[in-house]
Amino acid sequence: MMTGIEQFLADKGIYYLTFLLLSFGVYGIIACKNYMKKLICMNIMQVAAIVFFLSLGQKKGATIPVLIEGLTNADSYINPLTHALMLTAIVVSLGTTGVGLALLTRIREKFGSVEEDDIIRRQNKL
Amino acid sequence: MMRKVIGIIVIIVGLGYVFMSFDFLPVIGDSTAPAHTHVSDYYIENALRDTHSPNLVTAVLADYRGFDTLLETTVMFSAGVCAVMILGSKSHIRNRFLVPKKILKGKPEPGVSAYKTVNKDVMVTLIAIMILLYAIYVLLHGEVGPGGGFQAGALMALSYIVSMMIAPDTRPLFSLSKANAAALAGIGVFIYAFTGLLTVFNGGMFLEYGRLPFPVSNEYLHTIGIMLIEVGVTIGVMATIITILKAIIERVRFDDDRD
Amino acid sequence: MSPLIIEAILLLALIAITLAVIFNRDLLIVIITYCAFSFIAMFLYIVMSSPDVAFTEAVIGVISTIYFIITLRKIDRRCK
Amino acid sequence: MIQHYPALVVILPLCGAALSLALTKIHLHLGRNVIFLSMALSFYMSIMQLRNVVINGPMEYRFGGYAIPYSIEFRIDTVNGLVVAMVALMGLITAFYCISGEIRSEKLKVGGAYAVVALFVAGMLGNASSADAFNMYVFLEITALAAYCLIALGGNRGMVAAFRYMLVGTIAGTFYLLGVGILYSATGTLNMQDMSIIIQQGGKDEAVLVALCLMIAGLGIKSALFPFHGWQPSAHTHEERGSAALIAGVMVKIPVYMLFRFVYCVFGTNFKYMQQILIVLGIFVGIGMMYGSIRAIGQTNMKKLLAYSSITQTSYFMLGIVIGSPVALAGSLLHFIGDAFIKGGLFYCAGAIKYKFGTVNIDNFGRIYKKMPVTSALIVAGALSMIGIPPTVGFFSKWYIAMGAIQTGKYIFVILLIISSLLNAIYFFKIIEKIFMSKDKGLEDVRPVKKGELPWSMLVPMSVCIVVIFLLGFLNVKIINMVLPLLKGVGM
Numbered sequence: 001m002m003t004g005i006e007q008f009l010a011d012k013g014i015y016y017l018t019f020l021l022l023s024f025g026v027y028g029i030i031a032c033k034n035y036m037k038k039l040i041c042m043n044i045m046q047v048a049a050i051v052f053f054l055s056l057g058q059k060k061g062a063t064i065p066v067l068i069e070g071l072t073n074a075d076s077y078i079n080p081l082t083h084a085l086m087l088t089a090i091v092v093s094l095g096t097t098g099v100g101l102a103l104l105t106r107i108r109e110k111f112g113s114v115e116e117d118d119i120i121r122r123q124n125k126l
Numbered sequence: 127m128m129r130k131v132i133g134i135i136v137i138i139v140g141l142g143y144v145f146m147s148f149d150f151l152p153v154i155g156d157s158t159a160p161a162h163t164h165v166s167d168y169y170i171e172n173a174l175r176d177t178h179s180p181n182l183v184t185a186v187l188a189d190y191r192g193f194d195t196l197l198e199t200t201v202m203f204s205a206g207v208c209a210v211m212i213l214g215s216k217s218h219i220r221n222r223f224l225v226p227k228k229i230l231k232g233k234p235e236p237g238v239s240a241y242k243t244v245n246k247d248v249m250v251t252l253i254a255i256m257i258l259l260y261a262i263y264v265l266l267h268g269e270v271g272p273g274g275g276f277q278a279g280a281l282m283a284l285s286y287i288v289s290m291m292i293a294p295d296t297r298p299l300f301s302l303s304k305a306n307a308a309a310l311a312g313i314g315v316f317i318y319a320f321t322g323l324l325t326v327f328n329g330g331m332f333l334e335y336g337r338l339p340f341p342v343s344n345e346y347l348h349t350i351g352i353m354l355i356e357v358g359v360t361i362g363v364m365a366t367i368i369t370i371l372k373a374i375i376e377r378v379r380f381d382d383d384r385d
Numbered sequence: 386m387s388p389l390i391i392e393a394i395l396l397l398a399l400i401a402i403t404l405a406v407i408f409n410r411d412l413l414i415v416i417i418t419y420c421a422f423s424f425i426a427m428f429l430y431i432v433m434s435s436p437d438v439a440f441t442e443a444v445i446g447v448i449s450t451i452y453f454i455i456t457l458r459k460i461d462r463r464c465k
Numbered sequence: 466m467i468q469h470y471p472a473l474v475v476i477l478p479l480c481g482a483a484l485s486l487a488l489t490k491i492h493l494h495l496g497r498n499v500i501f502l503s504m505a506l507s508f509y510m511s512i513m514q515l516r517n518v519v520i521n522g523p524m525e526y527r528f529g530g531y532a533i534p535y536s537i538e539f540r541i542d543t544v545n546g547l548v549v550a551m552v553a554l555m556g557l558i559t560a561f562y563c564i565s566g567e568i569r570s571e572k573l574k575v576g577g578a579y580a581v582v583a584l585f586v587a588g589m590l591g592n593a594s595s596a597d598a599f600n601m602y603v604f605l606e607i608t609a610l611a612a613y614c615l616i617a618l619g620g621n622r623g624m625v626a627a628f629r630y631m632l633v634g635t636i637a638g639t640f641y642l643l644g645v646g647i648l649y650s651a652t653g654t655l656n657m658q659d660m661s662i663i664i665q666q667g668g669k670d671e672a673v674l675v676a677l678c679l680m681i682a683g684l685g686i687k688s689a690l691f692p693f694h695g696w697q698p699s700a701h702t703h704e705e706r707g708s709a710a711l712i713a714g715v716m717v718k719i720p721v722y723m724l725f726r727f728v729y730c731v732f733g734t735n736f737k738y739m740q741q742i743l744i745v746l747g748i749f750v751g752i753g754m755m756y757g758s759i760r761a762i763g764q765t766n767m768k769k770l771l772a773y774s775s776i777t778q779t780s781y782f783m784l785g786i787v788i789g790s791p792v793a794l795a796g797s798l799l800h801f802i803g804d805a806f807i808k809g810g811l812f813y814c815a816g817a818i819k820y821k822f823g824t825v826n827i828d829n830f831g832r833i834y835k836k837m838p839v840t841s842a843l844i845v846a847g848a849l850s851m852i853g854i855p856p857t858v859g860f861f862s863k864w865y866i867a868m869g870a871i872q873t874g875k876y877i878f879v880i881l882l883i884i885s886s887l888l889n890a891i892y893f894f895k896i897i898e899k900i901f902m903s904k905d906k907g908l909e910d911v912r913p914v915k916k917g918e919l920p921w922s923m924l925v926p927m928s929v930c931i932v933v934i935f936l937l938g939f940l941n942v943k944i945i946n947m948v949l950p951l952l953k954g955v956g957m
Contacts, residue, residue, distance in 0.1 A: 009389045010154045016145045017396040022639070023137045024403040029632050031130055034464040036412055036456070040419045042635050043449065044403050047426050047442075049639045049646075051396070054433050056650045059162060060155035064434050065182035066271065067174055074167040075157045080182035081166045081655075083435045084191060085599055087183075088198045089642065090438065091276060091363075092606045094445045095205030096635055098370040099613055101456045102209040103628045105377045110621045114460050119625055130408070150672035152650055154389065160663075164653030165534050176531075183437045193528040193537045197591070197603040200479055204584045204607055207486070208614030211577045212624075264440075272436035280444040287451060305573045308486050312580070315483040319476055332472040334530035367448055374452065378459045 014055050022048035035107065035114040039100045046093040050086045057082030177335075177348045179269030187274065188352040192333040195275070195355065196318050199362040203315045206366035210308050213373040250293045257285035258299070261360075268356050269349065275359025282360065283367035304376070307369040314362030321354045388432050395429040412462045420450040470514040471526040471539040474549060475591045477503040477510075478556070482583035489576025496576040497564075500583045504560055507590070508553040515546040519947055525596070534659040540596035543948050544798060548593040548722055551802045555715050555809055556586030558929055562813060563707035564922035565820060578618075582708055585611035585716070592719050598645045598655045601723060605641065605687070608719070609634045612712055618705040626699040633686055633696045640683030647676040661731045670737045677742060680727055688720035690783060691753030694776050698760075701772035706816040709768070710926075713775055714809030718801055721782040725794070728786060729955045747787040747878070753780035754881050758888030762895075767815045767825050770892060771808065774851065777885055778804050784866055784878060791956035793869020795945045796862045798952075802944070803850065803858030803937050810930030811847040814840045817923050823911035830899040831906035837918050841900050843927045846934050848893035853886050858937035865945065 005013075025045025029038050057079030063071070065080040104114060111119045152159035173185040187195055261281035268274035289298040302310065322333040330337025335351025336344060402422045409415050423446025430439035481503030485496030518524055523542035527533065541549070560582055567575060588608035595601050613634070617627035649655060651672035652663040664673060682693070689697035701713045732739065757776030764770040778800075785797020817840045818833065819825050834841035850857030853864075863882060870878040918924070937944070 006387055006389050009393050012145055012149070012151075014154055014389065014392055014396065015151050016141065017393060017400065019141055019145070020138065021396065021400050021403060022643075023141060024134070024400060024407070026636060027133060027137060028403065028407045029636065031133065032407060034412070035628060036453070036460060037406060037415060037464065038632055040406055040415060040453070041403070042632060043419070044399075044406070044422065045636070045639055047399075047422070049642050050438070050442075051426070051429065051433075052643065053646050054430065054435055054438065055154055055392075056152070056161055056646060057166075057435075058155050058433060059157040062157070062434075064272075064436055065170075066436075067170075067180040067182065072171070074162075074170040077170050077182065078434055079162050079166040080169055080173075080186045082161075082649075083183045083438050084186040084194070086435075086438050087187060087274075087276060087441055088194055088201075088599075088603055090441050090445055091198050092201050092603070092638075094449055095201045095366075095606075095610060096631065097449045097452060098205045098366075099208045099212070099610060100628070100631055101374055101452050102212040102370070103613070103617055103624055103631065104456055105374055105459055106212055106617070107624050107628060108459050109377070110624065115464065123622060123625060134404075148671060148675065150647065150651070150669075150675055159650065160653040161650045162653070164659075164663075165655070166653075168535055181437075183435075190529060190531060190536055194600060194603055196479075197600070197607060200483075200584065200587075201603065201606050201610060203483060204581070204610045204614075207482075207577050207580050207584070208610055208617075210573060211581060211614050212617045214571065214574055272440050274437065277437075277440050277444055280441070280448060284444065284447065287448075291451070305486075305490065308573065308577070309490055310487075312483040312486045316480055319480045319483065322476065323480075326469055326472070331526070331530040332469070332476065332528050336530065370452070371455070374455050378455055 015052070018048055018052045018055065021051070033116045035104055035116065035119075039097065039104065042100070043093055043097060046089065046096075050089050053082050053086050053089070177352065178345050179349070179352060181269050181271060181273075183272070184268050184274050184352065188268075188355055189335065189348060192322075192355065195359060196315075196322065196333070199275075199315050199318055199359050202363055202366045203311045206308055206311045206369040209370040209373045210304060213377050247293045250289050251299070254285040254289040254299050257281055257288065261285065265356055265360055269352060275356040276363055278356070279360040279363025280367065282364040283371075286364075286368055287371060302365070302368050302372075304369055304372040307365045307372065311362050311365035311369060314358050314360070314365060317358035317361065318355050321351060321358065325351075388434075391432050392429060395425055395432065398425050399429070410464060412457055412460065412464055416450065416453045416457060419453065420446065423447075423450065467513065467517055468524065468526070470510045470517070471524055471541050471594055472528065474507045474510050474514065474553065475539075475587055475594065477507045478583045478587035478590065482580040482587065485580040485583065486573070486576045489572050493572060493575055497579045500579045501557075501560060504553070504557045504583065504586065508550070508557050511546075511550045511553040511590075514541060515543075515550050518543055518546045534654045534656045537595075537597045537600050538656055538658075539594045540658065541594055543951050545593050545722070545726075547798065547802055547944070547948070548719075549590055551805050552586065552589045552593055552715055552719075554929075554933075555711060555805050556582070556589075558926035559708055559711045559809070561922050562710065562816070562926045565920050566705070566707040578707075581611050581614050582711070585615065585708070585711060589715055589719050593722060596657050598648060598657060598660070600655075602638065602642055602645060605638055605720075608716060609638065609687075612716055615708045615712060616700050616704040619703045622699075623703040623705065626696075626703045630696045630700045633693075637683040637686035640679045640686070644676040644679035644683060647672050647679070651676070657726065657731050661733060664731065664736075665733055673732055673736060674738045674742075677728070677732060677738075681724065681742070681746065684720040684724045685749070688717050688724075688779050689776055690779055691749045691756060691776065694753075697776065698769055698772040701775065702766060702768040706819060709812040709816055710809035713771065713812050714805045717775060717779060718782060718805065721779060721786070722801065724783075725786050729789075729794070734789065734956070743787050743789065746783060747875075750780045750783045750787055751877070751881050753777065753783075754885040755888075758885050758892070762888065762892045764892070765827050767818070767827055767896070768812070770827070770896075771811050771815065774889065774892070775808055777889065778808060780885075781863070781866065784882070785869070788866065788869050788873055788875055788878060789956055790869040790873045791949055791952040792872060793866050794952045794956050795948045796865025796869060798948055799858065799865065799937070799941055799944055800862030803862060803934065806930045806933045806937070807847045807850045807859065810843045810927065810934070811851075813923070813927050813930065814844050814847070817919055817927070820912070820923070821910060821919060822908040824908065827896060827899050829906040829908065830896070831903050831908070832901070833908065834900055836908075839918060839924055839927050843931050844900060845897060846931050848897055850934050850938075851893055852890045856938050857934050858941060861938060861941040
């Protein structure tokens with residue numbers, strides 16, 4: 001019974017949950033009215049993309065990608081390429097958050113609020 | 127409210143159906159999937175011989191795909207410059223976080239702080255020093271264990287943030303103005319790019335550490351190359367995080383809880 | 386409890402936090418749940434046995450939470 | 466030294482931007498001059514590199530000196546040699562154009578403005594010359610971050626437009642990242658050359674189909690293709706006056722080049738689902754051509770008019786990809802190169818009129834040709850080329866696209882092409898009529914310009930645009946013959 005669930009999870013379950021997390025992130029960006037919440041959902045979406053990439057690089061029964069004297073064959077180490085790429089994605093998400101918050105501060109100063117409908121109403125008056 | 131819930135249910139059902147019919151992704155964990163057999167096997171087998179760094183992730187990050195990390199540091203630097211350009215600070219915005227002038231004149235007040243307790247300031251400096259020490263350890267051990275440029279840079283920025291957040295009135299370990307921090311981030315990126323240019327002047331491809339001009343045997347050249355770019359990345363990331371923090375803080379006025 | 390099941394549980398927790406973020410009214414609670422989100426994401430990376438990414442996610446999660454909290458000082462906590 | 470040119474073209478603006486903030490602390494204009502020097506050198510190198518590619522075949526550059534699939538690689542052939550040269554020239558001109566918009570208040574702001582423009586150009590240069598799927602994602606992010614800042618500098622409404630564009634742009638970047646991830650899981654490498662060899666061996670159709678759909682969605686959002694163009698009009702109308710030409714002229718086009726590179730060079734045309742995908746793309750393109758022109762007719766704000774017209778231009782480039790015959794691809798590439806200068810030039814004029822008279826509304830452009838001869842000349846040249854009148858580049862590129870469409874028997878696109886050109890004619894002749902024929906509105910100068918029409922830093926880019934529009938028109942046969950052999954091997 002245990003291997004049944006594990007087999008389903010390994011085959012499709014983890015990918016399905018990751019894409020679910022990604023689609024909730026995108027849904028949050030579209031549905032939330034507050035600009036701060038849109039920023040947080042954007043971060044969540046980027047973490048979902050990172051989890052998807054990392055789950056591509058998994059190997060059953062392999063250790064972390066730091067070389068040990070005894071082990072030399074390639075199947076005993078996790079795929080290091082996906083980790084190197086995901087460091088880039090995390091740093092990109094921090095950069096985008098920083099710029100987003102800078103914009104948010106200026107929008108709050110100029111329009112007095114961060115709610116989407118207040119901004120659209122005041123924007124037409126500007 | 128109901129519209130939102132219906133939207134979510136549609137997403138769950140839609141993705142479920144799409145996923146059950148498609149099977150283009152490999153089963154998680156089988157080591158014969160195409161992703162593991164082509165390029166990453168080469169990295170695992172040849173990393174120690176090529177780059178002399180047991181930590182495979184640092185080997186791939188700094189040596190095989192070193193150009194990606196240069197672009198990553200440029201992404202951080204451009205985020206810092208963009209935050210500074212968007213949040214141009216107006217001189218009249220007084221802000222409690224700017225260290226009061228009398229302290230800067232080298233005449234520190236005897237431990238007067240917001241909450242009238244002395245030990246907080248002493249302890250904060252200790253914590254900041256410990257975090258800095260740990261950051262330097264993480265930087266230098268980038269090749270052996272998990273660690274490297276980004277983590278060290280972020281930790282150094284954290285030690286600055288800790289000392290600035292908890293005890294704003296005492297003088298932090300190193301004080302960086304917003305303009306200096308932005309310039310320092312640029313210098314960090316330039317250190318990285320200059321390492322690559324050094325190899326080009328010396329006859330190799332961009333970022334080919336075997337051709338660095340230092341008079342050391344070949345295997346240490348790679349280690350020196352990785353160390354140089356890790357230092358560049360650390361300075362770039364630390365300075366950018368501090369720049370964005372100061373840029374946002376200057377526009378946020380904490381005038382409501384002056385006790 | 387093979388790692389796959391732990392990963393599935395953690396992913397379900399992440400999805401629950403995302404829904405909490407979307408449906409919450411008070412921004413401070415949203416930001417603190419976001420801090421919990423980045424912690425659980427770091428824990429998920431550890432279960433996926435990738436220490437470097439977990440280390441970076443932990444540090445950068447703290448820093449982005451600090452950014453959000455500072456910006457919150459400027460924005461009122463109520464939101465529609 | 467010539468074999469290092471592909472890398473140095475991208476690295477020099479990067480180093481210029483990195484150093485500009487530190488150098489500005491020494492002297493106000495030192496950082497700016499270093500950036501100008503690095504961009505001029507990068508443009509010179511891109512021309513030399515293009516000459517070398519035309520003479521002795523594609524160049525490749527492996528970063529770090531390892532073998533092909535194990536390290537990042539730049540591959541320059543005639544197609545992206547031209548694109549790199551165009552981006553470098555546009556970057557250099559726009560940097561000059563930004564001199565007029567300089568805010569001398571703070572040293573940091575002066576150095577930072579040019580650093581952001583230099584990073585923006587470096588990101589696009591790298592995107593055009595890279596041959597590694599993940600490397601393109603990082604360059605895409607650098608271009609996007611610099612674009613958010615440049616749009617945000619355009620005043621209060623620019624902030625909201627930048628914030629909306631940031632959310633949509635990050636979704637697009639994540640879709641592209643997922644596409645690359647799926648391709649990596651199917652083929653095992655990130656190098657496009659290696660990837661196309663493995664995909665050509667077949668057996669990976671579903672993964673390639675899902676990856677292609679994600680990439681079309683992601684790159685479609687970034688290049689404002691028809692159904693995904695929501696962010697674009699507001700972004701282009703409110704962006705910073707100095708770099709509007711770069712954002713509208715070049716940044717919207719680079720994702721189209723990336724899609725061409727993936728569809729034709731990586732997946733190949735004999736991919737099982739390619740025909741259905743191209744039909745769907747053709748529907749988007751067809752509606753996009755009509756929609757952009759129709760919306761542009763009713764506009765009075767010149768920048769918004771140009772923004773809607775650039776939706777039709779994106780559809781023209783995608784048209785080349787949809788038709789697929791080598792002649793149509795060459796025609797859309799020629800339009801790609803020419804339109805950067807046409808669209809960029811028209812945004813320079815809109816910025817110049819706003820700089821001199823402070824207005825962007827078309828209705829009060831009465832008889833400004835007397836006071837602004839150069840700007841009016843560029844508007845006429847841009848309008849003629851946008852409609853497609855022979856001496857300018859617009860006519861020849863549409864001619865080649867139409868010939869390609871006739872060859873492959875897709876006559877619907879020829880009809881759509883003619884209709885949208887006529888719609889273009891309507892709103893561009895409206896502008897020309899306002900400038901020359903309508904009665905003088907007596908606009909007076911907003912800023913006391915010392916002598917002549919505009920500061921030299923605005924006249925130089927405009928005159929370069931005029932020269933290039935006509936130069937490309939005369940040289941189009943050479944450019945097509947330069948590009949055609951490569952496209953023949955790749956096209957349908």
